[in-house]
Amino acid sequence: MGGAFAAGVLAATLYGGSPAGADPAALPTTAGEAVQRMVDLSRQSEQLNQQALDVQTDLDAKLVLQHEADVELAESTEVADHAREEVRKFQPVVDRTVIAAYQGARTNRLFAVLTSNSPQQLLDQMSTLDVLSTKTSDQMNLFKSATNAATAAESAARAADNKARAAATRADQVRAELESKRAGLSGAIAQVVSAWGTLSAKDKTALAGSPFPPGFDRDSLLQGLVPGSGTSALAAGLTRIGDPYVWGATGPGQFDCSGLVQWAFKQVGKTVPRTSSQQANYGTPVDKDDLQPGDVVFFYSDISHVGIYAGNGLMLHASTFGVPVAVAPMSSTPYHSARRY
Missing domain, CATH: 3.90.1720.10 (endopeptidase domain like (from Nostoc punctiforme))
Known part of the structure:
Protein backbone atom coordinates (compact mmCIF):
# COMPACT_ATOMS: atom_id res chain seq x y z
CA MET A 1 0.00 0.00 0.00
CA GLY A 2 1.32 3.44 -0.89
CA GLY A 3 2.50 5.72 1.91
CA ALA A 4 0.15 8.53 0.84
CA PHE A 5 -2.87 6.25 1.09
CA ALA A 6 -1.84 4.93 4.50
CA ALA A 7 -1.21 8.45 5.76
CA GLY A 8 -4.65 9.44 4.50
CA VAL A 9 -6.28 6.58 6.38
CA LEU A 10 -4.35 7.55 9.52
CA ALA A 11 -5.25 11.22 9.32
CA ALA A 12 -8.94 10.46 8.81
CA THR A 13 -9.33 7.67 11.37
CA LEU A 14 -6.50 7.81 13.89
CA TYR A 15 -8.96 8.33 16.74
CA GLY A 16 -12.25 7.83 14.95
CA GLY A 17 -14.64 4.88 14.94
CA SER A 18 -14.85 2.12 12.37
CA PRO A 19 -16.19 3.01 8.91
CA ALA A 20 -19.94 2.66 8.46
CA GLY A 21 -20.95 -0.94 8.00
CA ALA A 22 -17.54 -2.29 9.09
CA ASP A 23 -17.53 -5.51 11.08
CA PRO A 24 -14.94 -5.15 13.87
CA ALA A 25 -14.69 -8.96 14.15
CA ALA A 26 -14.03 -9.53 10.46
CA LEU A 27 -10.50 -10.21 9.30
CA PRO A 28 -9.04 -7.47 7.07
CA THR A 29 -8.93 -8.38 3.39
CA THR A 30 -6.87 -5.44 2.16
CA ALA A 31 -3.89 -3.47 3.40
CA GLY A 32 -6.16 -0.48 3.93
CA GLU A 33 -8.51 -2.52 6.11
CA ALA A 34 -5.55 -3.84 8.09
CA VAL A 35 -4.41 -0.30 8.90
CA GLN A 36 -7.98 0.68 9.74
CA ARG A 37 -8.35 -2.27 12.08
CA MET A 38 -5.05 -1.44 13.72
CA VAL A 39 -6.16 2.15 14.29
CA ASP A 40 -9.56 1.16 15.68
CA LEU A 41 -8.10 -1.37 18.08
CA SER A 42 -5.47 1.10 19.23
CA ARG A 43 -8.16 3.65 19.96
CA GLN A 44 -10.09 1.13 22.05
CA SER A 45 -6.98 0.13 23.97
CA GLU A 46 -6.15 3.76 24.71
CA GLN A 47 -9.63 4.28 26.18
CA LEU A 48 -9.26 1.19 28.34
CA ASN A 49 -5.78 2.30 29.41
CA GLN A 50 -7.04 5.65 30.67
CA GLN A 51 -10.03 4.00 32.36
CA ALA A 52 -7.79 1.50 34.12
CA LEU A 53 -5.50 4.31 35.28
CA ASP A 54 -8.51 6.23 36.63
CA VAL A 55 -9.71 3.18 38.54
CA GLN A 56 -6.20 2.61 39.91
CA THR A 57 -6.16 6.19 41.20
CA ASP A 58 -9.59 5.64 42.74
CA LEU A 59 -8.37 2.44 44.39
CA ASP A 60 -5.29 4.20 45.78
CA ALA A 61 -7.56 6.84 47.32
CA LYS A 62 -9.90 4.19 48.74
CA LEU A 63 -6.96 2.33 50.29
CA VAL A 64 -5.81 5.53 51.98
CA LEU A 65 -9.31 5.99 53.43
CA GLN A 66 -9.36 2.37 54.51
CA HIS A 67 -6.02 2.78 56.29
CA GLU A 68 -7.22 5.94 58.02
CA ALA A 69 -10.40 4.15 59.10
CA ASP A 70 -8.38 1.21 60.45
CA VAL A 71 -6.16 3.60 62.43
CA GLU A 72 -9.23 5.37 63.79
CA LEU A 73 -10.72 2.01 64.78
CA ALA A 74 -7.55 0.96 66.59
CA GLU A 75 -7.38 4.26 68.47
CA SER A 76 -11.08 4.17 69.36
CA THR A 77 -10.80 0.57 70.56
CA GLU A 78 -7.85 1.49 72.77
CA VAL A 79 -9.79 4.39 74.28
CA ALA A 80 -12.80 2.15 74.86
CA ASP A 81 -10.64 -0.51 76.53
CA HIS A 82 -9.09 2.10 78.82
CA ALA A 83 -12.52 3.50 79.66
CA ARG A 84 -13.85 0.05 80.55
CA GLU A 85 -10.80 -0.52 82.77
CA GLU A 86 -11.59 2.72 84.62
CA VAL A 87 -15.14 1.52 85.19
CA ARG A 88 -13.84 -1.74 86.63
CA LYS A 89 -11.71 0.17 89.16
CA PHE A 90 -14.81 1.69 90.74
CA GLN A 91 -16.95 -1.43 90.56
CA PRO A 92 -15.99 -2.73 94.07
CA VAL A 93 -17.06 0.56 95.68
CA VAL A 94 -20.32 0.51 93.76
CA ASP A 95 -20.95 -3.08 94.73
CA ARG A 96 -20.33 -2.38 98.42
CA THR A 97 -22.63 0.63 98.33
CA VAL A 98 -25.40 -1.31 96.64
CA ILE A 99 -25.05 -4.21 99.09
CA ALA A 100 -25.06 -1.87 102.07
CA ALA A 101 -28.19 -0.15 100.83
CA TYR A 102 -29.84 -3.50 100.18
CA GLN A 103 -29.02 -4.74 103.67
CA GLY A 104 -30.43 -1.60 105.25
CA ALA A 105 -27.20 -0.06 106.53
CA ARG A 106 -27.86 2.86 108.85
CA THR A 107 -25.67 5.66 107.65
CA ASN A 108 -27.73 8.79 108.15
CA ARG A 109 -27.57 11.55 110.84
CA LEU A 110 -30.86 10.55 112.47
CA PHE A 111 -29.44 7.10 113.16
CA ALA A 112 -26.40 8.76 114.76
CA VAL A 113 -28.64 10.83 117.05
CA LEU A 114 -30.69 7.82 118.09
CA THR A 115 -27.71 5.60 118.85
CA SER A 116 -25.32 8.07 120.50
CA ASN A 117 -24.70 7.85 124.24
CA SER A 118 -23.07 11.24 124.58
CA PRO A 119 -22.64 14.54 122.72
CA GLN A 120 -19.05 13.65 121.88
CA GLN A 121 -20.05 10.27 120.51
CA LEU A 122 -22.72 11.99 118.43
CA LEU A 123 -20.18 14.39 116.97
CA ASP A 124 -17.76 11.58 116.24
CA GLN A 125 -20.42 9.47 114.54
CA MET A 126 -21.72 12.39 112.48
CA SER A 127 -18.19 13.34 111.40
CA THR A 128 -17.46 9.78 110.35
CA LEU A 129 -20.74 9.59 108.44
CA ASP A 130 -19.90 12.86 106.64
CA VAL A 131 -16.53 11.52 105.58
CA LEU A 132 -17.98 8.21 104.40
CA SER A 133 -20.82 9.93 102.60
CA THR A 134 -18.52 12.39 100.85
CA LYS A 135 -16.08 9.66 99.88
CA THR A 136 -18.84 7.43 98.59
CA SER A 137 -20.45 10.31 96.71
CA ASP A 138 -17.13 11.26 95.11
CA GLN A 139 -16.45 7.71 94.08
CA MET A 140 -19.94 7.28 92.71
CA ASN A 141 -19.51 10.47 90.69
CA LEU A 142 -16.22 9.17 89.35
CA PHE A 143 -17.90 5.88 88.53
CA LYS A 144 -20.65 7.71 86.69
CA SER A 145 -18.12 9.77 84.72
CA ALA A 146 -16.13 6.65 83.87
CA THR A 147 -19.30 4.86 82.77
CA ASN A 148 -20.32 7.77 80.54
CA ALA A 149 -16.82 7.89 79.05
CA ALA A 150 -16.87 4.16 78.41
CA THR A 151 -20.29 4.39 76.75
CA ALA A 152 -19.09 7.23 74.50
CA ALA A 153 -15.85 5.41 73.69
CA GLU A 154 -17.67 2.20 72.82
CA SER A 155 -20.05 4.14 70.59
CA ALA A 156 -17.08 5.78 68.84
CA ALA A 157 -15.42 2.39 68.44
CA ARG A 158 -18.57 0.92 66.87
CA ALA A 159 -18.79 3.87 64.48
CA ALA A 160 -15.11 3.48 63.59
CA ASP A 161 -15.62 -0.24 63.04
CA ASN A 162 -18.53 0.44 60.68
CA LYS A 163 -16.46 3.05 58.88
CA ALA A 164 -13.53 0.66 58.48
CA ARG A 165 -15.78 -2.11 57.20
CA ALA A 166 -17.42 0.25 54.69
CA ALA A 167 -14.02 1.50 53.51
CA ALA A 168 -12.82 -2.07 53.04
CA THR A 169 -15.95 -2.94 51.08
CA ARG A 170 -15.53 0.06 48.79
CA ALA A 171 -11.86 -0.77 48.25
CA ASP A 172 -12.75 -4.36 47.36
CA GLN A 173 -15.36 -3.16 44.86
CA VAL A 174 -12.89 -0.81 43.18
CA ARG A 175 -10.20 -3.50 43.21
CA ALA A 176 -12.57 -5.86 41.39
CA GLU A 177 -13.36 -3.14 38.85
CA LEU A 178 -9.65 -2.54 38.32
CA GLU A 179 -9.02 -6.22 37.71
CA SER A 180 -11.81 -6.20 35.12
CA LYS A 181 -10.40 -3.11 33.40
CA ARG A 182 -6.90 -4.58 33.36
CA ALA A 183 -8.20 -7.82 31.90
CA GLY A 184 -10.00 -5.89 29.19
CA LEU A 185 -6.91 -3.81 28.48
CA SER A 186 -4.73 -6.92 28.30
CA GLY A 187 -7.06 -8.43 25.74
CA ALA A 188 -7.20 -5.21 23.73
CA ILE A 189 -3.41 -4.91 23.72
CA ALA A 190 -3.10 -8.48 22.47
CA GLN A 191 -5.44 -7.63 19.59
CA VAL A 192 -3.51 -4.47 18.75
CA VAL A 193 -0.20 -6.30 18.71
CA SER A 194 -1.72 -9.05 16.58
CA ALA A 195 -3.13 -6.50 14.12
CA TRP A 196 0.24 -4.73 14.06
CA GLY A 197 1.85 -7.98 13.04
CA THR A 198 -0.34 -8.19 9.93
CA LEU A 199 0.98 -4.88 8.56
CA SER A 200 3.83 -4.72 6.12
CA ALA A 201 6.95 -2.75 6.96
CA LYS A 202 5.82 -0.11 4.48
CA ASP A 203 2.41 0.18 6.12
CA LYS A 204 3.98 0.46 9.58
CA THR A 205 6.20 3.29 8.38
CA ALA A 206 3.23 5.05 6.81
CA LEU A 207 1.18 4.59 9.98
CA ALA A 208 3.97 6.05 12.12
Whole structure:
Protein backbone atom coordinates (compact mmCIF):
# COMPACT_ATOMS: atom_id res chain seq x y z
CA MET A 1 0.00 0.00 0.00
CA GLY A 2 1.32 3.44 -0.89
CA GLY A 3 2.50 5.72 1.91
CA ALA A 4 0.15 8.53 0.84
CA PHE A 5 -2.87 6.25 1.09
CA ALA A 6 -1.84 4.93 4.50
CA ALA A 7 -1.21 8.45 5.76
CA GLY A 8 -4.65 9.44 4.50
CA VAL A 9 -6.28 6.58 6.38
CA LEU A 10 -4.35 7.55 9.52
CA ALA A 11 -5.25 11.22 9.32
CA ALA A 12 -8.94 10.46 8.81
CA THR A 13 -9.33 7.67 11.37
CA LEU A 14 -6.50 7.81 13.89
CA TYR A 15 -8.96 8.33 16.74
CA GLY A 16 -12.25 7.83 14.95
CA GLY A 17 -14.64 4.88 14.94
CA SER A 18 -14.85 2.12 12.37
CA PRO A 19 -16.19 3.01 8.91
CA ALA A 20 -19.94 2.66 8.46
CA GLY A 21 -20.95 -0.94 8.00
CA ALA A 22 -17.54 -2.29 9.09
CA ASP A 23 -17.53 -5.51 11.08
CA PRO A 24 -14.94 -5.15 13.87
CA ALA A 25 -14.69 -8.96 14.15
CA ALA A 26 -14.03 -9.53 10.46
CA LEU A 27 -10.50 -10.21 9.30
CA PRO A 28 -9.04 -7.47 7.07
CA THR A 29 -8.93 -8.38 3.39
CA THR A 30 -6.87 -5.44 2.16
CA ALA A 31 -3.89 -3.47 3.40
CA GLY A 32 -6.16 -0.48 3.93
CA GLU A 33 -8.51 -2.52 6.11
CA ALA A 34 -5.55 -3.84 8.09
CA VAL A 35 -4.41 -0.30 8.90
CA GLN A 36 -7.98 0.68 9.74
CA ARG A 37 -8.35 -2.27 12.08
CA MET A 38 -5.05 -1.44 13.72
CA VAL A 39 -6.16 2.15 14.29
CA ASP A 40 -9.56 1.16 15.68
CA LEU A 41 -8.10 -1.37 18.08
CA SER A 42 -5.47 1.10 19.23
CA ARG A 43 -8.16 3.65 19.96
CA GLN A 44 -10.09 1.13 22.05
CA SER A 45 -6.98 0.13 23.97
CA GLU A 46 -6.15 3.76 24.71
CA GLN A 47 -9.63 4.28 26.18
CA LEU A 48 -9.26 1.19 28.34
CA ASN A 49 -5.78 2.30 29.41
CA GLN A 50 -7.04 5.65 30.67
CA GLN A 51 -10.03 4.00 32.36
CA ALA A 52 -7.79 1.50 34.12
CA LEU A 53 -5.50 4.31 35.28
CA ASP A 54 -8.51 6.23 36.63
CA VAL A 55 -9.71 3.18 38.54
CA GLN A 56 -6.20 2.61 39.91
CA THR A 57 -6.16 6.19 41.20
CA ASP A 58 -9.59 5.64 42.74
CA LEU A 59 -8.37 2.44 44.39
CA ASP A 60 -5.29 4.20 45.78
CA ALA A 61 -7.56 6.84 47.32
CA LYS A 62 -9.90 4.19 48.74
CA LEU A 63 -6.96 2.33 50.29
CA VAL A 64 -5.81 5.53 51.98
CA LEU A 65 -9.31 5.99 53.43
CA GLN A 66 -9.36 2.37 54.51
CA HIS A 67 -6.02 2.78 56.29
CA GLU A 68 -7.22 5.94 58.02
CA ALA A 69 -10.40 4.15 59.10
CA ASP A 70 -8.38 1.21 60.45
CA VAL A 71 -6.16 3.60 62.43
CA GLU A 72 -9.23 5.37 63.79
CA LEU A 73 -10.72 2.01 64.78
CA ALA A 74 -7.55 0.96 66.59
CA GLU A 75 -7.38 4.26 68.47
CA SER A 76 -11.08 4.17 69.36
CA THR A 77 -10.80 0.57 70.56
CA GLU A 78 -7.85 1.49 72.77
CA VAL A 79 -9.79 4.39 74.28
CA ALA A 80 -12.80 2.15 74.86
CA ASP A 81 -10.64 -0.51 76.53
CA HIS A 82 -9.09 2.10 78.82
CA ALA A 83 -12.52 3.50 79.66
CA ARG A 84 -13.85 0.05 80.55
CA GLU A 85 -10.80 -0.52 82.77
CA GLU A 86 -11.59 2.72 84.62
CA VAL A 87 -15.14 1.52 85.19
CA ARG A 88 -13.84 -1.74 86.63
CA LYS A 89 -11.71 0.17 89.16
CA PHE A 90 -14.81 1.69 90.74
CA GLN A 91 -16.95 -1.43 90.56
CA PRO A 92 -15.99 -2.73 94.07
CA VAL A 93 -17.06 0.56 95.68
CA VAL A 94 -20.32 0.51 93.76
CA ASP A 95 -20.95 -3.08 94.73
CA ARG A 96 -20.33 -2.38 98.42
CA THR A 97 -22.63 0.63 98.33
CA VAL A 98 -25.40 -1.31 96.64
CA ILE A 99 -25.05 -4.21 99.09
CA ALA A 100 -25.06 -1.87 102.07
CA ALA A 101 -28.19 -0.15 100.83
CA TYR A 102 -29.84 -3.50 100.18
CA GLN A 103 -29.02 -4.74 103.67
CA GLY A 104 -30.43 -1.60 105.25
CA ALA A 105 -27.20 -0.06 106.53
CA ARG A 106 -27.86 2.86 108.85
CA THR A 107 -25.67 5.66 107.65
CA ASN A 108 -27.73 8.79 108.15
CA ARG A 109 -27.57 11.55 110.84
CA LEU A 110 -30.86 10.55 112.47
CA PHE A 111 -29.44 7.10 113.16
CA ALA A 112 -26.40 8.76 114.76
CA VAL A 113 -28.64 10.83 117.05
CA LEU A 114 -30.69 7.82 118.09
CA THR A 115 -27.71 5.60 118.85
CA SER A 116 -25.32 8.07 120.50
CA ASN A 117 -24.70 7.85 124.24
CA SER A 118 -23.07 11.24 124.58
CA PRO A 119 -22.64 14.54 122.72
CA GLN A 120 -19.05 13.65 121.88
CA GLN A 121 -20.05 10.27 120.51
CA LEU A 122 -22.72 11.99 118.43
CA LEU A 123 -20.18 14.39 116.97
CA ASP A 124 -17.76 11.58 116.24
CA GLN A 125 -20.42 9.47 114.54
CA MET A 126 -21.72 12.39 112.48
CA SER A 127 -18.19 13.34 111.40
CA THR A 128 -17.46 9.78 110.35
CA LEU A 129 -20.74 9.59 108.44
CA ASP A 130 -19.90 12.86 106.64
CA VAL A 131 -16.53 11.52 105.58
CA LEU A 132 -17.98 8.21 104.40
CA SER A 133 -20.82 9.93 102.60
CA THR A 134 -18.52 12.39 100.85
CA LYS A 135 -16.08 9.66 99.88
CA THR A 136 -18.84 7.43 98.59
CA SER A 137 -20.45 10.31 96.71
CA ASP A 138 -17.13 11.26 95.11
CA GLN A 139 -16.45 7.71 94.08
CA MET A 140 -19.94 7.28 92.71
CA ASN A 141 -19.51 10.47 90.69
CA LEU A 142 -16.22 9.17 89.35
CA PHE A 143 -17.90 5.88 88.53
CA LYS A 144 -20.65 7.71 86.69
CA SER A 145 -18.12 9.77 84.72
CA ALA A 146 -16.13 6.65 83.87
CA THR A 147 -19.30 4.86 82.77
CA ASN A 148 -20.32 7.77 80.54
CA ALA A 149 -16.82 7.89 79.05
CA ALA A 150 -16.87 4.16 78.41
CA THR A 151 -20.29 4.39 76.75
CA ALA A 152 -19.09 7.23 74.50
CA ALA A 153 -15.85 5.41 73.69
CA GLU A 154 -17.67 2.20 72.82
CA SER A 155 -20.05 4.14 70.59
CA ALA A 156 -17.08 5.78 68.84
CA ALA A 157 -15.42 2.39 68.44
CA ARG A 158 -18.57 0.92 66.87
CA ALA A 159 -18.79 3.87 64.48
CA ALA A 160 -15.11 3.48 63.59
CA ASP A 161 -15.62 -0.24 63.04
CA ASN A 162 -18.53 0.44 60.68
CA LYS A 163 -16.46 3.05 58.88
CA ALA A 164 -13.53 0.66 58.48
CA ARG A 165 -15.78 -2.11 57.20
CA ALA A 166 -17.42 0.25 54.69
CA ALA A 167 -14.02 1.50 53.51
CA ALA A 168 -12.82 -2.07 53.04
CA THR A 169 -15.95 -2.94 51.08
CA ARG A 170 -15.53 0.06 48.79
CA ALA A 171 -11.86 -0.77 48.25
CA ASP A 172 -12.75 -4.36 47.36
CA GLN A 173 -15.36 -3.16 44.86
CA VAL A 174 -12.89 -0.81 43.18
CA ARG A 175 -10.20 -3.50 43.21
CA ALA A 176 -12.57 -5.86 41.39
CA GLU A 177 -13.36 -3.14 38.85
CA LEU A 178 -9.65 -2.54 38.32
CA GLU A 179 -9.02 -6.22 37.71
CA SER A 180 -11.81 -6.20 35.12
CA LYS A 181 -10.40 -3.11 33.40
CA ARG A 182 -6.90 -4.58 33.36
CA ALA A 183 -8.20 -7.82 31.90
CA GLY A 184 -10.00 -5.89 29.19
CA LEU A 185 -6.91 -3.81 28.48
CA SER A 186 -4.73 -6.92 28.30
CA GLY A 187 -7.06 -8.43 25.74
CA ALA A 188 -7.20 -5.21 23.73
CA ILE A 189 -3.41 -4.91 23.72
CA ALA A 190 -3.10 -8.48 22.47
CA GLN A 191 -5.44 -7.63 19.59
CA VAL A 192 -3.51 -4.47 18.75
CA VAL A 193 -0.20 -6.30 18.71
CA SER A 194 -1.72 -9.05 16.58
CA ALA A 195 -3.13 -6.50 14.12
CA TRP A 196 0.24 -4.73 14.06
CA GLY A 197 1.85 -7.98 13.04
CA THR A 198 -0.34 -8.19 9.93
CA LEU A 199 0.98 -4.88 8.56
CA SER A 200 3.83 -4.72 6.12
CA ALA A 201 6.95 -2.75 6.96
CA LYS A 202 5.82 -0.11 4.48
CA ASP A 203 2.41 0.18 6.12
CA LYS A 204 3.98 0.46 9.58
CA THR A 205 6.20 3.29 8.38
CA ALA A 206 3.23 5.05 6.81
CA LEU A 207 1.18 4.59 9.98
CA ALA A 208 3.97 6.05 12.12
CA GLY A 209 4.05 9.11 9.88
CA SER A 210 6.35 12.10 10.27
CA PRO A 211 7.38 13.48 13.67
CA PHE A 212 6.64 17.03 12.50
CA PRO A 213 4.12 18.39 9.99
CA PRO A 214 5.46 20.36 7.02
CA GLY A 215 6.59 23.87 7.94
CA PHE A 216 6.74 23.28 11.69
CA ASP A 217 9.33 25.66 13.16
CA ARG A 218 10.30 24.46 16.62
CA ASP A 219 12.94 27.13 17.20
CA SER A 220 10.58 30.04 16.54
CA LEU A 221 7.87 28.42 18.65
CA LEU A 222 10.14 28.15 21.67
CA GLN A 223 11.63 31.66 21.60
CA GLY A 224 11.31 33.63 24.84
CA LEU A 225 10.63 30.69 27.10
CA VAL A 226 9.43 31.53 30.62
CA PRO A 227 10.75 29.07 33.25
CA GLY A 228 7.96 26.92 34.65
CA SER A 229 5.50 27.97 31.94
CA GLY A 230 3.42 25.76 29.69
CA THR A 231 5.75 26.64 26.82
CA SER A 232 8.66 25.32 28.85
CA ALA A 233 6.73 22.10 29.40
CA LEU A 234 6.10 21.94 25.65
CA ALA A 235 9.82 22.38 25.06
CA ALA A 236 10.52 19.49 27.44
CA GLY A 237 7.94 17.35 25.68
CA LEU A 238 9.43 18.09 22.26
CA THR A 239 12.66 16.42 23.39
CA ARG A 240 10.72 13.14 23.44
CA ILE A 241 9.78 13.25 19.76
CA GLY A 242 10.13 9.74 18.33
CA ASP A 243 9.71 7.89 21.64
CA PRO A 244 7.28 4.96 21.40
CA TYR A 245 3.72 4.85 22.70
CA VAL A 246 3.34 2.26 25.48
CA TRP A 247 0.18 1.74 27.52
CA GLY A 248 0.62 3.03 31.07
CA ALA A 249 4.09 4.45 30.46
CA THR A 250 5.22 7.74 32.01
CA GLY A 251 8.71 8.08 30.55
CA PRO A 252 11.41 8.91 30.25
CA GLY A 253 11.75 6.83 27.07
CA GLN A 254 8.18 5.69 26.39
CA PHE A 255 4.77 7.19 27.10
CA ASP A 256 1.03 7.01 26.88
CA CYS A 257 -0.80 10.27 26.17
CA SER A 258 -1.36 11.46 29.75
CA GLY A 259 2.01 10.09 30.81
CA LEU A 260 3.73 12.41 28.34
CA VAL A 261 1.81 15.44 29.64
CA GLN A 262 2.62 14.56 33.23
CA TRP A 263 6.30 14.01 32.43
CA ALA A 264 6.64 17.27 30.46
CA PHE A 265 5.22 19.40 33.25
CA LYS A 266 7.23 17.57 35.87
CA GLN A 267 10.37 18.76 34.08
CA VAL A 268 9.37 22.35 34.81
CA GLY A 269 8.46 21.74 38.45
CA LYS A 270 4.73 21.12 38.16
CA THR A 271 3.04 18.02 39.52
CA VAL A 272 -0.09 17.26 37.52
CA PRO A 273 -2.49 14.31 37.86
CA ARG A 274 -1.86 11.03 36.09
CA THR A 275 -4.84 10.48 33.80
CA SER A 276 -6.40 12.58 31.06
CA SER A 277 -9.73 12.90 32.87
CA GLN A 278 -7.97 14.05 36.03
CA GLN A 279 -5.76 16.44 34.09
CA ALA A 280 -8.90 17.98 32.60
CA ASN A 281 -9.78 19.25 36.10
CA TYR A 282 -6.33 20.67 36.84
CA GLY A 283 -5.28 24.26 36.15
CA THR A 284 -7.73 26.77 34.67
CA PRO A 285 -10.06 26.44 31.67
CA VAL A 286 -9.03 28.02 28.36
CA ASP A 287 -11.32 28.78 25.44
CA LYS A 288 -10.33 27.11 22.20
CA ASP A 289 -9.98 30.50 20.50
CA ASP A 290 -7.52 31.62 23.20
CA LEU A 291 -5.15 28.65 23.06
CA GLN A 292 -1.45 29.36 23.54
CA PRO A 293 1.51 27.01 23.06
CA GLY A 294 1.89 24.95 26.21
CA ASP A 295 -1.83 24.73 27.00
CA VAL A 296 -3.12 21.21 27.57
CA VAL A 297 -5.79 20.04 25.12
CA PHE A 298 -8.28 17.21 25.62
CA PHE A 299 -10.23 15.08 23.19
CA TYR A 300 -13.35 12.90 22.98
CA SER A 301 -16.46 13.10 25.11
CA ASP A 302 -14.89 10.76 27.65
CA ILE A 303 -11.65 12.83 27.71
CA SER A 304 -9.63 9.74 26.88
CA HIS A 305 -6.88 11.54 24.96
CA VAL A 306 -4.69 14.52 25.80
CA GLY A 307 -1.85 16.51 24.25
CA ILE A 308 0.03 19.80 24.57
CA TYR A 309 -0.89 22.61 22.20
CA ALA A 310 1.97 23.53 19.87
CA GLY A 311 0.41 26.48 18.05
CA ASN A 312 -1.21 26.82 14.61
CA GLY A 313 -3.74 24.08 15.31
CA LEU A 314 -1.05 21.53 16.16
CA MET A 315 -0.41 19.47 19.26
CA LEU A 316 2.37 17.39 20.72
CA HIS A 317 1.07 14.02 21.85
CA ALA A 318 1.79 10.36 22.44
CA SER A 319 -0.64 9.14 19.85
CA THR A 320 -1.19 5.40 19.92
CA PHE A 321 0.61 2.10 19.54
CA GLY A 322 2.83 2.10 16.46
CA VAL A 323 2.90 5.90 16.28
CA PRO A 324 5.81 7.55 18.13
CA VAL A 325 5.51 10.83 20.04
CA ALA A 326 4.97 13.52 17.40
CA VAL A 327 3.49 16.89 16.55
CA ALA A 328 0.22 16.46 14.66
CA PRO A 329 -2.87 18.44 13.65
CA MET A 330 -5.54 18.73 16.33
CA SER A 331 -8.21 18.53 13.65
CA SER A 332 -7.74 14.75 13.32
CA THR A 333 -9.17 14.27 16.83
CA PRO A 334 -12.58 15.31 18.27
CA TYR A 335 -11.82 18.30 20.49
CA HIS A 336 -13.22 18.47 24.03
CA SER A 337 -11.60 21.26 26.07
CA ALA A 338 -8.34 22.86 27.20
CA ARG A 339 -6.63 23.86 30.43
CA ARG A 340 -3.70 26.11 31.28
CA TYR A 341 -1.30 24.86 33.96
